[in-house]
Amino acid sequence: MSLLPVDEALRAILARVPDVVPEAVALNQAAGRVLAADVIAQHDQPPFDASAMDGYAMRAADVSEGVWLKVIGMSQAGAGFAGTVGPGEAVRIFTGAPVPAGADTVIMQEEAVREGDMVRFTAPARPGHSVRPRGNDFATGQMLIERGTRLTPMQISVAAAANYPALSVATRPRIALVATGDELVLPGQALGPDQIVASNSFGLAAMLAPYAAEVRDHGIIADDAETLRSRLAAVFADAPDIVVTTGGASVGEHDLVQDVLKQLGVTLDFWRINMRPGKPLMFGMHGKTLVFGLPGNPVSAMVTAQVFIKPALRRWQGAAEPTPWRLPLAGPTPANTARRHFMRAQLLHMPTGPELLPISQTDSGHTSSLAHADMLIVQPEHDPGQAVGALVDALPLDGF
């Protein structure tokens, strides 16, 4: 049985992802979205020379110990001083207010002695001090945030300062989830004989929601060809961008998903990958809809979604693929087989820096080990095993 290398499978999937489609969203809806167009400064910031302190603006050359300057007016944020500061003169000024014409320096009020309309200073003036020059923060035309960036709160604040009321971001796909299996019951039900609680769709929905316009859970479908056909036909009729099934991906008599998908018009790009867990992954297209058939084992489903669906969703939005982290091992890894191994690992915050503790459990049905899994160590095919301290590649399970 030939198994497709992981990198080839990923390339094939990414080649099926459509081009980015931009849409405008208001700033307060833009956090976590991926920019479809660069954010470029539309004005100088600050738009004028601005004071960085509450104090007095004057010509630095006029300041010396014991010399009084005449206060001729006031400059407030939003209401600057209209005149010009001449020799021997000062203007009362507040943080963010325009530095008046003629003045070149601001001294904070803690270093000033005020008597009536006169002021003297207890500290020397350093020319330009406490003045934020026009365009010092950013200048008209300056690149502020590049297309393909997933917007953080910090960047939303920058975009707002750059006078953008809305941003062009990538549209996100609508994702449909389907669990298959006669044995499955929803969480919260009493378990009958031979029954298993369905967990995959819940983990997958949580993982994929940040990348999706909608994740619709179509529930559980029994392992019966006719039921699968009619229920999956209804899922496709809803025209989702991506369909993700779990279970029934392997070779048993009850693993019907592939046959039914083909009957419904899915063209299969591949089935079975040289990886563990996750070997029976299948991928194909139904018209423009990407179809991922994930294995039913809970760890396999989450790992294949991490390794293949998340990159597809990043590509969907034009976000660059992050390079894997490279971290030292806090425990040894055993020799690997011929299949690339995505090994659960815990991220430890040691006094000397982060380290990865491999989780020895490798059973793809062992769900509880996922509770402590922060990352997946990418163990190459035929890796001889690594000692404590060796640097290994790892994919973070959290984050974009």
Ligand SMILES: Nc1nc2c(c(=O)[nH]1)N[C@H]1C(S)=C(S)[C@@H](COP(=O)(O)OP(=O)(O)OC[C@H]3O[C@@H](n4cnc5c(N)ncnc54)[C@H](O)[C@@H]3O)O[C@H]1N2
């Ligand atoms: N003869 C062979 N048997 C198997 C092979 C093989 O190559 N030859 N591959 C194994 C591998 S590897 C995997 S992975 C599994 C995948 O099997 P399926 O995708 O067909 O999954 P199921 O048989 O439907 O379920 C497997 C396991 O997972 C449980 N499950 C299913 N769905 C859910 C769900 N939504 N939530 C929680 N748990 C779920 C199910 O009850 C089974 O225990 O096949 C191996 N067999």
Ligand code: MOO
């Ligand atoms: O490849 Mo399967 O996902 O190990 O159990």
